[in-house]
Amino acid sequence: MSFSATAKAEVCRTNTGKECCEMAELSALIHTAGSISISGGAFSLRVDTENAAVARRVFALIKSLYGVQADTQRHTNQMKHNHIYSLSVDKAVARMMAIDAHILSDEGLEFGGDSSFLTSRCCRIAFVRGAFLGGGSITNPEKRYHLEFVCGQKEFAQGLLNIIVELGVTAKMILRGKNHVVYIKEGDAIVTLLTMMGAHTSILNIENIRILKSVRNNVNRKVNCETGNLSKTVNASVRQQESIEYIRTHMGLDKLSPALKQVAEARISYPEATLEELASLLGAESKSGINHKLRKLNSIAEHLKKTRGE
Ligand SMILES: [Zn+2]
Structure with a gap:
């Protein structure tokens, strides 16, 4: 399993928390991994993920918040040799979910410009957690420190960036193709964010790698110094x-x-x-x-x- 998949599986094992937090997490998951279609007045909402743990998490959140079992399908992606899990709910629940997730309002569809519903810190952390599970990835820290959130909508990316910065973590945003990417490149910042999301084992792995890296650097420095002498x-x-x-x-x-x-x-x-x-x-x-x-x-x-x- 990739470092990303391991970290996500770990985040998925954390407690979903209070109802306000469950909603915040599900909202970010829908924003990053969801798709909405409206045809003939019928509203439908689907969440797609390659990660089985994330699929189970979405299923659990929907069940806890709406008391329904999402329809879950597994497709095989021949090209990428993996599976895609698709979760969907019936149109009445889909509509309610979209409103609660602040995707649908009286004015129509909106994409995360409004984060005013995330009043408490617990909800903001849950929102970041959902965005990580839905659109996040983390590079193996042995190669480099890089954690990112790929967002389709600029408003959502900007809102997410603001929330992360408010939580005290340094992050930036770039446009990559048609996606807006919020990213963190600093080891300490990544550790802080993973700690908030509850990926404790992944942090230990990062810390071990950081210690190894610094030992390696010290050895190099010592060798250089001795060569100098x-x-x-x-x-x-x-x-x-x-x-x-x-x-x-x-x-x-x-x-x-x-x-x-x-x-x-x-x-x-x-x-x-x-x-x-x-x-x-x-x-x-x-x-x-x-x-x-x-x-x-x-x-x-x-x-x-x-x-x-x-
Ligand atoms: Zn909360």
């Missing part, structure tokens, strides 16, 4: 070797103090050794002692160069 060591060592060779050629290492000569010879013998490694090679020497002597060798070479007019 290594090249610093190598550069410093090259300069020290040049200084020592210059001293050997123009002055002779024997003219150095025994301690300096010892460090100079160790550096030439172990060009890749770090200060710590040189210190331990030379026994009693401390890292800062070695560092001091290598600097001294550099400055002797500089001085020699100057006196030779180079």
Whole structure:
């Protein structure tokens, strides 16, 4: 099962809540997954979904709110190798549902411009839940963080965006083909929204992936950092070797103090050794002692160069 389908199945296992919330959720489901047709004055309403858990959820919501069993049909989609579940109710109930869902008013059909019926926070969350079940999807967070709601009507998309933003989640909207897409691209925002909708296991999965990602980033950073230090060591060592060779050629290492000569010879013998490694090679020497002597060798070479007019 895709990450999306798993998250939806999980959201479907949450309690439908109070009647106000059930209506809010069903309204968003109808807006995102429903279709309405009016022919010869007969009104019909159908909800289509590829997700069996969502189909059961719609069935349960209709039963709880209207006390009827929706007619449920399963079609096989040969092209996409999946099933489509279609739920419909008789025309009297369909009409009532459309009015309650704020799709049908005295002025005719409307598409979600009006969200004033979502008075409480619980209903607004239920509305977002319904929109997610009907038109939402979430990308596998191992690839990238992306949760979106595909909406056919601009008014509905705008209303949904406002509700999500009011709930404190950063979201945006774009036009894709003829659909209006409300989307969230930030890991924290996706986790917040899934938490509100009750997809707790999916959140744990996202959090695990986030931890893995951050561990991976830290490891990369550490490797880069160590590579940086290594090249610093190598550069410093090259300069020290040049200084020592210059001293050997123009002055002779024997003219150095025994301690300096010892460090100079160790550096030439172990060009890749770090200060710590040189210190331990030379026994009693401390890292800062070695560092001091290598600097001294550099400055002797500089001085020699100057006196030779180079
Ligand atoms: Zn409510």
